[in-house]
Amino acid sequence: MHTAIATVCLSGTLAEKLRSAADAGFDGVEIFEQDLTVSPHSPEQIRERAESLGLSIDLFQPFRDFDATDEQLFQCNLRRLEAKFQLMRRLGCRMILLCSNVSESAVRDDDALARQLRAAGDLAERYDMLIAYEALAWGTYVNRFRHSYDIVMKAKHPRVGICLDSFHILSRGDDPAGIRDLDPERIFFVQLADAPHRDMNLLEWSRHDRVFPGEGELDLPGFVSALSEYRGPVSLEIFNDSFREADVTRTAIDGLRSLTWVADQAGREPLPPAPRVASYDFIEVHTGSLGEVTKILHHLGFRLGGYHRRKTDVQVWSAGSVTIVIRDLGPTGEPTRLHALGISVDDPGSACRRAEELQAQRVERSEEEGELHLPAVEAPDGTEMYFCPPGQEWLREFHAQPGEGESFITGVDHVTLAQPWHRLDEARLFFTSVLGLKAHPVEQVPTPAGLVTSQAMRGGLRLALNVAPEASEQGDFLAASYPEHLTLATNDALAAAQSCVDRGLRILDIPDNYYDDLAARVDLPEATLAELRRLNVLYDADENGEYFHFYTETLGTPGKLYIEVAERRGGYEGYGWADAAVRLAAQYRVLRDSTRGIPS
Template sequence: MRTSIATVCLSGTLAEKLRAAADAGFDGVEIFEQDLTVSPHSPEQIRQRAADLGLTLDLFQPFRDFEGVEEEQFVKNLRRMEAKFALMNRLGIDTILLCSNVATATINDDELFASQLRRAGDLAQRYQVRIAYEALAWGRFVNDFEHAQRIVDMADHPQVGTCLDTFHILSRGWSTDAVEQIPGEKIFFVQLADAPKLSMDILSWSRHHRVFPGEGDFDLVKFMTHLARTGYDGPISLEIFNDSFRKADVARTAVDGLRSLRWLEDQTWHALAEDERDVTLQLSPLPEVAEPAGVDFLEISTGRLGETIRVLHQLGFQLGGHHRSKSDFQVWTQGPVRIVIGDRGPTGAATTITGLGFATPDPASAQQRAHLLQAGTIARTREDDEADLRGAYAPDGTEVFFGEVSPDGFPTWLDEFGVEKTDQVSDSLITGIDHINLAQPWQHFDESILFYTSLMALEARDRDEFPSPIGLISNQVMSSPNDAVRLLLSIAPEDGEQGDFLDAAYPEHIALTTTDIVAVARRARKRGLAFLPVPENYFEDLQARFDLDPEFLDLLRENNLLYDRDDHGGEFLHFYTRTLGTMFIEVVERRGGFTGWGETNAPVRLAAQYRTIRDAERGVPR
């Protein structure tokens, strides 16, 4: 599949955008007119630069406000268009994007639209270029791709075709089924954009909130299957207007864009696998990625080792041992849960989540898939007799490893820490990892969603928002289809006037499962665990909401337990440790098939963390 990207998607100068697109692996680019206008380089220099980088220049865009006007204005528009055709010849671009008129159209007449497009086609023929007519979702008279295609058919000119843009189609709720009715040779260009579902005017939605495929809510796979059946075999291009992209690093945005197209190509290939019709669009699948069987291990690093291992001990973990060749690493275990700790020495550095190990049926295929999706691979030094842990860097810098599935639940790498099977306690109170919450920089949030979707086959599910003392927090739930791996990705608040609190502005956490949370809490309390305090107002509110048995409410209060219940009688009990650097640990017990995350209690937790961190700043004793 030929890939392209509009220069409007990327930050920087035109020269920087071309370099980033080429380095990421795109086949071509669309030149956005403003990028050329402000460039100090001539069209001939841009053309040569693209050729040197191995890029084709696929589209010049946009040409606006052309059809539906009086003859006097139309003659002026033709003159303006001819100047752009001459410019395209200098650039070596053979297709221009013509948007349906938004501002200057005064005559609503399809016959007139078609006649004016036909005259434009005659002019285009003289310059050996083509016109791709696109229905803007907010076009004055033409805002529907089927309407635009009817006008193209009426124009009946070899130099006039249509441009399909998924945002303009799907933002209006149009069905994409009719795409299959368009002859492939009359589709001159295809632009893709995804977007979250928002309730706002379409123009603002389009200009600020488009995202790459797989990062929003549009069904682009369905669109691509319809497109493939038309016989279209031209470029598949990205046209994304997004405030974050305009400020983000140009190289990583380009990589994220190509990753999205490779993921979409793979999904489309699978969607068409059973289709018996001929498909001209060249599609290639990625190496298969199997659902992860679970979390193999978690890795954290700290400059506060004593504080960190004390909390693990209070929760019932035992030291498994130190790594035989990397003495600054140790592993703590409880039941099937393994937490590797990297000791940074007595530096006081915050305790942070640095790595996730997924139990993967085929680590080699997962690594190959990561490479094809442009994920940076981890160069891990090891001795000859040590496990070859393959992995890639997530957008936030977290190391994601692909570990082998262990039939007996005992991975071979544990031997490097001196841990033996007989060391594993089968009746541990902690029974697994319920979920992992990772805080994401706001500018990489959508990129992270696509990373875990495309690389690990996780699915984006519910997105929640809730208030905190430092602003609104947004959570994206990600999980594997088998529910063995569950991640919560949270937007970390932007830097602001929050002082040192921003070191732990939205702390990450590990949620451990148990079938007896009261026993875990009592054991932890006896060992001196500092629970995150829960205010009395919370328990009074619980009683008002759920009419709990007074003895049960006292049990919750006594053990700093929070509580939630769903409409089907499922229950969720959980408690939090105090924050360790930028992370904390949660212990949860699910009863009766409860499937939520305790999100209704998140504001209580965030407010308590805010207070405790503020008190620490001010020297208030715990």
């Protein structure tokens, strides 16, 4: 598949865009006209730059409002088109995108429109150019791909074909299966864009909220499947306000990953299969507050398993089937945080190859002879992900055994990773594509400093992503308190809470008002309610079951990590979102009352 990306997807100057597209591994680009207009480099210089980077310039775009009922205006548009062909010749680009007309001057007659396109084709012939005619979803007269195709067939000019854009077709609910009926030779270009579902004006939706394939809710694999006969470039064209601000290198990699994913999903270029994920093999925490972290782990019923035989700053703790690796950063002032996740999979080598084909960066664990090889990659947020075979043989390096001792902790319920502002879509695609997880609907939770967005995913394990507003005027809550957590599973949250308190744990304090409200809205026995209140245990329920859970305070100072203990009863499938606002307000107060920077 010849992969391409429109320069409008990327931030920076045109030169920066080209370099990033090439570095990520794209085959070509679409030049968005305005990027060239504002560039100090001549078309010839851009052509040379692209050539030296190994990029083809597959398309020049957009050419708007070409056809016209007014003959004088039409002649003027032909001259305008000719000027662009001259420019494209200097640029070394042979195809122009001609959008269906959105103005009042649009021709509303297929035959007349075909005649004007044929005139454009004659002009293209003279300059050895091709014209890809695209039906914009909000075109005045032409706004469906089938209509644009019929007009192109009527124009019957070898230089004139159509461009198919997944957004324009899927956003209005059209069935891409109809693409199979088209002559593939007449499809000159394909643009892909996904988008979250929005009940809003199509133009606004399209201009601001497109995302890469696999990051929205449109059926991009279905769309690409319908293109099985098409052999031209498949190009990303994403208008997204966040992309315009984002690090260009990272966006380009994210984009190519989305094309790799969609080519696999559509059966076009299969990847190694998604791994069979069993569970979390281990959780690795780095801390500059070792004493505080191990004390809380002890309160939670964990036991020290041992020290790594070689890396003396690394120790392992376990409770039930949960294994936590801790690296002591010493008194460096580094915050306590999740550094790595061990993912238990059937075939670590294949899982890692899949991740690498999805543009993930390899990470090398320092391993010596006699130590287990664990292949690993880095997630976009920097978290290391180790692919582990069953058996936890690596524990031998710690002189420890798997699953030592009895515990009220039965496993890992889920892990929540903090994501930087704007980066949720990228991270979701990474984890769903690399691990084959399925994303739940996104939730938003109010906090005293802004909305937190949460994305849960589920496969052989549960993983959630949290994004908080970065630029809140109420203080930088993201960097300080809420974001990452590890949720441990238990079979009896109330007993677990009692046991933790007996060992000395300070459970995060939950306001009485919460329990008053709970009493008004759920039908729990009074004795249970009293126990929940006494132990600071929260309660949620859905159609299928119930969720009892409590939180530790943040681990270490400064800390970015806290631990939750949760009991699922029945088929509860949630994550306690309804309670998250209570927790976040409590964490905000703890933080504000400390010296760490939220205005009081």
